[in-house]
Structure formats: structure tokens, C-alpha cells
Amino acid sequence: MATAQSAGTADVRSEARLEHFRALLQAYMLKKGLRSTDQRRLIVETFFRSQNHVSIEELLTQVRAQDAKVGYATVYRTLKLLTECGVAYERRFGDGLTRYELADEEAHHHDHLICVECSSITEFEEPRIEELQEEIATRYGFKLRSHKHEMYGTCPDCQAKAQKSTARN
Amino acid sequence: MATAQSAGTADVRSEARLEHFRALLQAYMLKKGLRSTDQRRLIVETFFRSQNHVSIEELLTQVRAQDAKVGYATVYRTLKLLTECGVAYERRFGDGLTRYELADEEAHHHDHLICVECSSITEFEEPRIEELQEEIATRYGFKLRSHKHEMYGTCPDCQAKAQKSTARN
DNA sequence: CTCATTGCAAATAATTTGCATGTAA
DNA sequence: TTACATGCAAATTATTTGCAATGAG
Numbered sequence: 001m002a003t004a005q006s007a008g009t010a011d012v013r014s015e016a017r018l019e020h021f022r023a024l025l026q027a028y029m030l031k032k033g034l035r036s037t038d039q040r041r042l043i044v045e046t047f048f049r050s051q052n053h054v055s056i057e058e059l060l061t062q063v064r065a066q067d068a069k070v071g072y073a074t075v076y077r078t079l080k081l082l083t084e085c086g087v088a089y090e091r092r093f094g095d096g097l098t099r100y101e102l103a104d105e106e107a108h109h110h111d112h113l114i115c116v117e118c119s120s121i122t123e124f125e126e127p128r129i130e131e132l133q134e135e136i137a138t139r140y141g142f143k144l145r146s147h148k149h150e151m152y153g154t155c156p157d158c159q160a161k162a163q164k165s166t167a168r169n
Numbered sequence: 170m171a172t173a174q175s176a177g178t179a180d181v182r183s184e185a186r187l188e189h190f191r192a193l194l195q196a197y198m199l200k201k202g203l204r205s206t207d208q209r210r211l212i213v214e215t216f217f218r219s220q221n222h223v224s225i226e227e228l229l230t231q232v233r234a235q236d237a238k239v240g241y242a243t244v245y246r247t248l249k250l251l252t253e254c255g256v257a258y259e260r261r262f263g264d265g266l267t268r269y270e271l272a273d274e275e276a277h278h279h280d281h282l283i284c285v286e287c288s289s290i291t292e293f294e295e296p297r298i299e300e301l302q303e304e305i306a307t308r309y310g311f312k313l314r315s316h317k318h319e320m321y322g323t324c325p326d327c328q329a330k331a332q333k334s335t336a337r338n
Numbered sequence: 339c340t341c342a343t344t345g346c347a348a349a350t351a352a353t354t355t356g357c358a359t360g361t362a363a
Numbered sequence: 364t365t366a367c368a369t370g371c372a373a374a375t376t377a378t379t380t381g382c383a384a385t386g387a388g
Contacts (some may be wrong), residue, residue, distance in 0.1 A: 129298055
């Protein structure tokens with residue numbers, strides 16, 4: 001089995017929370033005069049059920065399993081919509097890909113350990129860092145909205161692998 | 170030929186430190202059998218003198234003020250080289266651009282407060298966060314190489330501006 | 339001489355956009 | 364009926380690469 005680092009987020013997402021996001025989206029669409037279409041609903045629900053940090057391509061694959069005709073552009077446009085109305089966050093890690101995560105507070109408070117060898121992503125949470133962030137923001141008079149904290153290094157697995165091939169070089 | 174460019178970091182970068190980086194680069198090039206060319210030297214020195222967080226395009230503009238024939242590809246290739254040998258760090262902020270900064274320890278240990286309104290970047294330093302990072306890396310068995318810690322919010326100036334136009338809405 | 343480097347243009351890759359057609363409201 | 368939405372393909376943007384010509388060691 002592959003490394004399923006950040007455990008199945010889908011299970012963690014309670015219906016109640018998703019309902020909250022659906023309402024958020026609906027309110028935004030109403031305000032902007034946007035329309036609810038089959039594709040949009042499908043993409044949004046697929047996003048809600050997908051693993052954390054989905055890329056557009058991954059999402060599109062899942063979406064096309066339901067409706068093979070959905071195009072790239074629609075997924076891009078829908079994810080942009082979700083980002084605008086505060087349902088999703090865009091994240092850019094080292095690879096040239098934009099990934100998305102559900103914009104709940106928990107997501108807001110976890111951060112990432114990224115392996116520079118195998119690109120695996122491990123999430124961590126550290127309230128003491130949160131505290132310090134607030135302190136710093138206050139120090140500089142910033143009103144904080146979000147943050148991004150990524151640590152890059154070698155994961156235990158890759159360290160082990162590197163050791164085996166040390167003789168080679 | 171005295172570069173009449175923006176003040177800023179150039180003054181802060183002591184010759185001694187630059188000399189260290191020149192040595193680092195030279196050692197790397199020697200090891201790899203790479204050659205020292207006019208373009209490379211020009212790009213590297215321009216990078217040393219440029220403001221922090223330069224983009225390829227900004228750098229190219231500055232380089233072309235000296236030698237109009239230098240191509241994009243050479244700048245990309247040279248910055249990649251600088252990144253490989255540990256002289257520069259790549260950074261990706263919100264816009265779709267890769268920016269580079271000198272890889273000294275101070276740069277390694279400062280992080281960024283980014284204003285979502287005016288895009289201004291404020292650097293900060295907080296040793297207690299550094300400590301916590303090490304602690305977390307150890308907890309997950311990671312060997313840390315670098316990190317990125319960005320906080321997004323509204324800077325004091327933009328908060329003030331927002332206040333003035335509050336009556337408007 | 340030999341092989342790395344350069345500049346250019348063409349190739350990728352990710353994302354965006356124009357437009358004719360489809361479709362919520 | 365009236366725009367908004369979609370799918371496709373073409374356009375953009377950032378970056379990379381192939382290649383013939385150049386130049387460092």
C-alpha cells in the first residue's frame with residue numbers, strides 16, 4: 001500500500017461541516033447571480049469527498065468517472081469559485097501544481113512537512129507555533145488572515161533508502 | 170557602470186559574505202567540471218547586487234543593462250545552478266513567479282509577513298519558532314533542510330486605508 | 339581539440355480565455 | 364428569453380529543452 005500520510009480526510013469531514021460550506025457557496029452564488037449546474041454540483045461534491053491537497057488533474061479524473069465529458073476549464077473555473085467564496089484554499093508546494101484543500105479551521109491550523117526526495121506530505125499541528133504567529137503579527141501591526149508553514153527535508157523512509165546506496169557514490 | 174539601482178539589501182551584503190558564496194560556487198563548478206563564462210559571472214554578480222526576492226525577469230532586465238544579448242534561458246540555467254550549489258534559495262509566493270534570495274543563514278532564519286492588499290513583504294525572525302520546528306522535525310523523523318513560513322494578512326497601512334473608506338460602503 | 343555553454347526558437351506544462359452552443363432561472 | 368455556463372481549442376505564462384554555433388580550459 002502506498003504512503004497514505006494524511007489519513008483519509010473524507011471520513012473526518014462531517015456532513016454538518018459540508019452543509020456549512022454548501023450554504024456558503026450557495027449564498028455567494030446567489031449574491032453574484034451565478035447558476036447551479038450539474039457539472040458544478042458534481043465537481044463540488046467530488047471535491048468535498050476527495051483526499052486533501054487534490055490537484056486539478058486528480059479531481060478531474062474523479063469527476064470524469066461520473067461524467068466523462070467534463071472539461072479541464074470547468075474544473076479550474078469551479079475551483080476558482082470555491083476559492084473566491086472561501087470554501088477552498090489554494091496551496092502551492094514545491095512542484096509546479098496548485099493543490100486545493102477544504103477551508104475549515106482545522107486545515108487552517110495544520111502545516112506541512114514535505115520530503116524533498118519523494119514529495120510525500122506529512123501534516124502537523126503545533127499550537128505553540130500558532131501562538132507565536134499571533135504574537136508576531138501583533139508586533140508588526142498585521143491583521144492575520146492565513147498562513148503557510150512548510151518544512152522541507154528528508155523523510156525517515158528516504159533517509160533509510162539513502163543509507164543503503166551510500167556506497168554507490 | 171555603477172549600478173544606480175534601488176538601495177536595500179545590496180548594502181547589507183558584506184563583501185566577506187559574497188566572497189564566501191563565490192567560493193562555494195567555484196568549488197561546486199570545479200567539482201562538476203563546469204566553466205566560468207562572462208554571462209555566468211555577470212548574472213551571478215548582478216544577483217548578488219539585486220534586491221531580495223528577485224524574479225528571473227527582473228534579474229534579466231538588470232543583466233541586459235550590461236549585456237543586451239543575454240537570453241532568458243541562461244538566466245534560468247544560472248539561477249538553477251546557484252540553487253543547486255546552495256548559494257540561492259527559490260521562493261514561490263502567491264503570484265505565479267519564482268523568486269530568488271541569497272542563501273545566507275540569516276535569510277534561512279527569517280520569514281515573511283505578506284500583505285494581501287498591497288503585496289508588501291515584511292521580514293521577521295523568531296528563534297522560538299525555529300526551535301519548535303526542530304522539535305517537530307525530530308518528532309516525525311525528518312531531517313530538515315529548509316522551511317518556508319509565510320503569514321498573510323493586512324498590513325497597518327492598508328488597515329488604515331480600509332478604515333477611511335469604511336463609510337463609503 | 340573537446341566538451342560545456344549560449345542564444346534562439348520550439349517544446350512543455352499549467353492555467354486562462356474566446357467563442358459557439360447549451361441551459362438554468 | 365436572457366445571460367450565465369460549458370466544452371473545446373487556441374492563447375498565455377512560466378519554464379525547459381534541442382540544437383547549431385561559440386568559447387573555455
